[in-house]
Amino acid sequence: xxxxxxxxxxxxxxxxxxxxxxxxxxxxxxxxxxxxxxxxxxxxxxxxxxxxxxxxxxxxxxxxxxxxxxxxxxxxxxxxxxxxxxxxxxxxxxxxxxxxxxxxxxxxxxxxxxxxxxxxxxxxxxxxxxxxxxxxxxxxxxxxxxxxxxxxxxxxxxxxxxxxxxxxxxxxxxxxxxxxxxxxxxxxxxxxxxxxxxxxxxxxxxxxxxxxxxxxxxxxxxxxxxxxxxxxxxxxxxxxxxxxxxxxxxxxxxxxxxxxxxxxxxxxxxxxxxxxxxxxxxxxxxxxxxxxxxxxxxxxxxxxxxxxxxxxxxxxxxx
Amino acid sequence: xxxxxxxxxxxxxxxxxxxxxxxxxxxxxxxxxxxxxxxxxxxxxxxxxxxxxxxxxxxxxxxxxxxxxxxxxxxxxxxxxxxxxxxxxxxxxxxxxxxxxxxxxxxxxxxxxxxxxxxxxxxxxxxxxxxxxxx
Numbered sequence: 116x117x118x119x120x121x122x123x124x125x126x127x128x129x130x131x132x133x134x135x136x137x138x139x140x141x142x143x144x145x146x147x148x149x150x151x152x153x154x155x156x157x158x159x160x161x162x163x164x165x166x167x168x169x170x171x172x173x174x175x176x177x178x179x180x181x182x183x184x185x186x187x188x189x190x191x192x193x194x195x196x197x198x199x200x201x202x203x204x205x206x207x208x209x210x211x212x213x214x215x216x217x218x219x220x221x222x223x224x225x226x227x228x229x230x231x232x233x234x235x236x237x238x239x240x241x242x243x244x245x246x247x248x249x250x251x252x253x254x255x256x257x258x259x260x261x262x263x264x265x266x267x268x269x270x271x272x273x274x275x276x277x278x279x280x281x282x283x284x285x286x287x288x289x290x291x292x293x294x295x296x297x298x299x300x301x302x303x304x305x306x307x308x309x310x311x312x313x314x315x316x317x318x319x320x321x322x323x324x325x326x327x328x329x330x331x332x333x334x335x336x337x338x339x340x341x342x343x344x345x346x347x348x349x350x351x352x353x354x355x356x357x358x359x360x361x362x363x364x365x366x367x368x369x370x371x372x373x374x375x376x377x378x379x380x381x382x383x384x385x386x387x388x389x390x391x392x393x394x395x396x397x398x399x400x401x402x403x404x405x406x407x408x409x410x411x412x413x414x415x416x417x418x419x420x421x422x423x424x425x426x427x428x429x430x431x432x433x434x
Numbered sequence: 435x436x437x438x439x440x441x442x443x444x445x446x447x448x449x450x451x452x453x454x455x456x457x458x459x460x461x462x463x464x465x466x467x468x469x470x471x472x473x474x475x476x477x478x479x480x481x482x483x484x485x486x487x488x489x490x491x492x493x494x495x496x497x498x499x500x501x502x503x504x505x506x507x508x509x510x511x512x513x514x515x516x517x518x519x520x521x522x523x524x525x526x527x528x529x530x531x532x533x534x535x536x537x538x539x540x541x542x543x544x545x546x547x548x549x550x551x552x553x554x555x556x557x558x559x560x561x562x563x564x565x566x567x568x569x
Contacts, residue, residue: 124517126517126520127521127524128524235525264483407514433524433525
């Protein structure tokens with residue numbers, strides 16, 4: 116009656132012990148365009164997690180990114196071999212409706228932010244929405260679950276009232292972040308939801324309110340996904356109120372289990388950037404996965420500013 | 435090809451003669467039945483409790499016919515979609531259900547571990563477990 120009678124499968128981690136599962140991932144990418152010619156060994160990460168007695172579980176992840184980068188235009192290179200806390204938290208599972216998490220965890224907003232690593236994405240690049248609008252991580256506490264025993268409505272409530280556990284490794288430094296999100300699963304294929312959040316940035320003090328909505332229709336071999344957000348930014352230094360409005364609509368078609376065609380349109384407006392406020396990006400991509408955890412992707416991005424057009428290639432593995 | 439023929443025969447017999455498999459639990463399990471959605475959510479590790487009871491799903495061996503039928507007929511997810519699902523869950527810190535090699539060991543596990551649930555052919559169910567759902 117071994118609890119661990121499962122052989123290793125790429126992408127699903129290695130069971131060391133009932134309490135210890137280990138894994139990791141890495142990605143290599145290359146970008147080429149009028150203004151860019153760069154190769155990277157981007158994410159290098161290791162993770163460990165497991166269930167513990169008394170309904171507790173844990174998760175720890177360390178990452179270095181970009182691990183190595185070579186810029187062919189300037190003929191320079193850089194290394195970041197210091198591993199940072201990407202995630203470090205404990206869970207306590209009380210019921211389907213009430214569960215708790217404490218530590219540093221991924222901000223539970225939308226779809227993209229929950230699976231942000233290259234190998235789990237369907238394109239090499241991330242939409243601007245996913246990293247410009249809200250902090251990608253929370254260092255604090257969270258309550259989550261379904262609103263009732265058999266409900267199809269999931270919720271998350273979270274709060275951060277301190278600095279990030281590893282401030283060198285977050286897209287928006289902040290010391291207050293509160294929010295809530297919901298997701299309704301209409302059936303196996305269709306779900307939709309939204310989030311409300313508020314955070315205060317550190318270096319230049321900005322008080323930011325976020326409203327976000329998302330929807331997904333996953334009907335194999337098709338998948339359509341969209342997320343949009345609006346932030347109201349009160350800049351206490353300039354005494355001005357600015358805003359961001361952005362999101363994306365992405366469609367995918369699986370030719371076979373291994374071959375996928377992806378198209379995406381994204382829009383992002385940030386009034387803090389003056390003349391550069393508006394961005395429209397269209398993307399066409401192709402993904403090949405001999406097995407799901409091994410991904411080879413190519414894409415071409417079309418920007419308003421043609422000089423920003425570029426091609427991206429990547430190879431990534433989750434183990 | 436041979437496997438496809440065997441599966442076709444199994445699927446046909448299910449259609450013609452009714453449920454061939456059952457979700458089973460220990461006789462002392464607090465509930466007497468589950469619905470299809472509860473069962474699916476449990477085996478996809480989306481829910482860990484049923485009416486306040488912590489549950490432990492058990493999979494049949496990956497190469498077994500009952501696993502194949504369970505995934506295709508009940509979960510309605512072919513193996514490649516499940517692989518994608520569990521790869522994403524690995525990144526979230528969730529592993530697939532544990533595996534037992536035979537119907538006998540599944541029932542032994544279910545009998546000895548509180549909250550455990552497994553699926554076995556109805557023809558192989560022994561007197562130590564009770565049926566919660568048939569498919």
